[in-house]
Every structure is written in C-alpha cells, then in structure tokens.
Amino acid sequence: MGLLREGINEIIATTRDNAAPMGVILRDNSYAMVAFHGSHTAENISRHGWVVANIVHDPVMYVRTAFSDLEPGYFCEEAAGGLAVQRLLNAEGWVAFQADIARDTGESLVVALTPLREEVCSCTVNPVNRGFSSVIEATIHATRYIRREDSQLARLISHHASIVRRCGGPQEREALALLEEILLRECGFRTA
Ligand SMILES: Cc1cc2nc3c(=O)[nH]c(=O)nc-3n(C[C@H](O)[C@H](O)[C@H](O)COP(=O)(O)O)c2cc1C
Incomplete structure (x- = not known):
C-alpha cells in the first residue's frame, strides 16, 4: 500500500457517520494519527477501532468538515480487512486503517494505524495552487x-x-x- 506519503498527510478522516480533516503521519513505514479529546473522531476511533483517510482536493470540503457535520449522502460503505467502514463518496482515493490507541496524553489520543485496504477512485491531476x-x-x-x-x-x-x-x-x-x-x-x- 502506498497512497500516502512520508510526512503528514492532510486528509479528511471518516469514522462512523463523521468526517473531519486530520493529519495522518507516515514515518519509517509506520502510520499514526493524533486525535484531540473532544473530537468525534477521537470518540469514534475509541469506540469502533477504524478510520479511513480520504484523499480529497476540494477545499470547500476541508472547511465544511472542520466545522460541521456532513449529510449521510456524502458517505458510502466499504469492507476492509473484515471491518465495515465508511469513506467519502467523492474521495479521489482512500486508505482504510485499523486504529489502535497507542497512548492517551490526557489532551489527545495517539493512534497507531494499520493499513487494511486502499483504492484510487479517480486519476485527477492537481497542479500546485x-x-x-x-x-x-x-x-x-x-x-x-x-x-x-x-x-x-x-x-x-x-x-x-x-x-x-x-x-x-x-x-x-x-x-x-x-x-x-x-x-x-x-x-x-x-x-x-
Ligand atoms: C488541515 C487540518 C488538519 C487537522 N488535523 C487534526 C489532527 O491531526 N488532529 C486533530 O485532533 N484535529 C485536527 N484538525 C482539527 C479538526 O479537524 C477539528 O477539530 C474538527 O472540528 C474535528 O471534528 P470532529 O469533532 O468531527 O472529529 C485539523 C484541521 C484541519 C483543517
């Protein structure tokens, strides 16, 4: 699997019925996320143990999902490693992860991510802007x-x-x- 790149990937994370911009960190072949307490993402990861990184180049989606919820029509169901997960219907690509809590800092959850399945949905080219x-x-x-x-x-x-x-x-x-x-x-x- 290799859709994400070394460093911090600013993706839109989907968990059960929720989407929010998050950073997926890839260093030395290990994937991780830091999710602040109080976010639905942290709560859902604790409850369900999965997260999907959606690769999206729609700037409006980053603003919308940072501050509000998306209607159910934005999501679709996928199977990944025996888990039923949800991704964004309009993702250009996505990576589903098993999400295990490695550490709770009190302020945030440090989440270890194991890739389960990934897919490229569209081959758009995005010039740097x-x-x-x-x-x-x-x-x-x-x-x-x-x-x-x-x-x-x-x-x-x-x-x-x-x-x-x-x-x-x-x-x-x-x-x-x-x-x-x-x-x-x-x-x-x-x-x-
Ligand atoms: C580009 C971007 C990256 C972000 N990365 C993170 C992150 O890695 N961890 C985090 O807890 N919040 C991050 N945030 C903030 C969350 O998206 C924000 O707190 C959001 O309201 C959480 O939504 P939720 O409650 O639906 O999970 C980021 C925001 C943006 C715009």
Missing part, C-alpha cells in the same frame, strides 16, 4: 482560533486569506467565503 494550500492553513488556524482568540492566529488567518484571494480559483474563494462566514458567526472575527 497556493490558494488551496492557504485554505488548509487558514482552516487549521481557525479551528484553533475559535477555541482561543489569539492575535497571532488572527494575523495568520488574514495572511492566508489574502493568498487565497490572490492565487485561488472559484473553489478556493468559495471555501474562504465559508470560512469567513463561520469565523464571523462563531467569534465576530473579520479577516483583514
């Missing part, structure tokens, strides 16, 4: 900002928003508009 990368950066900072209104995070979000405006296409701009709407609603924050 700084707007897409900045949607990911702004979204990750925003998930933290909503919990802790820190001025450095606010500056980073505005910095990445300006890159999205300059370098992004329609999908990236739609993702930014959604992120800005969420930030305004949740904490009254406006990007510069």
Whole structure:
C-alpha cells in the first residue's frame, strides 16, 4: 500500500457517520494519527477501532468538515480487512486503517494505524495552487482560533486569506467565503 506519503498527510478522516480533516503521519513505514479529546473522531476511533483517510482536493470540503457535520449522502460503505467502514463518496482515493490507541496524553489520543485496504477512485491531476494550500492553513488556524482568540492566529488567518484571494480559483474563494462566514458567526472575527 502506498497512497500516502512520508510526512503528514492532510486528509479528511471518516469514522462512523463523521468526517473531519486530520493529519495522518507516515514515518519509517509506520502510520499514526493524533486525535484531540473532544473530537468525534477521537470518540469514534475509541469506540469502533477504524478510520479511513480520504484523499480529497476540494477545499470547500476541508472547511465544511472542520466545522460541521456532513449529510449521510456524502458517505458510502466499504469492507476492509473484515471491518465495515465508511469513506467519502467523492474521495479521489482512500486508505482504510485499523486504529489502535497507542497512548492517551490526557489532551489527545495517539493512534497507531494499520493499513487494511486502499483504492484510487479517480486519476485527477492537481497542479500546485497556493490558494488551496492557504485554505488548509487558514482552516487549521481557525479551528484553533475559535477555541482561543489569539492575535497571532488572527494575523495568520488574514495572511492566508489574502493568498487565497490572490492565487485561488472559484473553489478556493468559495471555501474562504465559508470560512469567513463561520469565523464571523462563531467569534465576530473579520479577516483583514
Ligand atoms: C488541515 C487540518 C488538519 C487537522 N488535523 C487534526 C489532527 O491531526 N488532529 C486533530 O485532533 N484535529 C485536527 N484538525 C482539527 C479538526 O479537524 C477539528 O477539530 C474538527 O472540528 C474535528 O471534528 P470532529 O469533532 O468531527 O472529529 C485539523 C484541521 C484541519 C483543517
């Protein structure tokens, strides 16, 4: 199996009826994830022992799944290593993992992942776009900002928003508009 790359892969993790952006870490042929307590992902991994890494290049999906739930029509069932798992219907590729809790730090679960099955669903080619990368950066900072209104995070979000405006296409701009709407609603924050 080899769809994911060495380093941290920013994927959309599906667990039972849930999707959220997460990082899957691949180092020296070992896969792991760090899932913070309080997330549905951590709770579902503890309960069911599996997670699917969905490879997606839709920036809007990262913003949506970071802050809200997806309707059931976004998921489909798959079998992987004798387990019934769920993946995203529109994934370009996916890897199903058995998920075992290696450590509980008190703040998060360190999860050891064993690949069970993977599939490439579409052979799209994705040219590098700084707007897409900045949607990911702004979204990750925003998930933290909503919990802790820190001025450095606010500056980073505005910095990445300006890159999205300059370098992004329609999908990236739609993702930014959604992120800005969420930030305004949740904490009254406006990007510069
Ligand atoms: C690109 C990206 C990567 C993220 N990686 C992680 C991660 O590795 N672990 C984690 O606990 N949260 C991570 N988050 C934050 C979660 O997606 C966020 O807390 C989300 O609300 C959790 O949703 P859930 O409650 O449905 O699991 C990441 C967010 C983004 C945008």
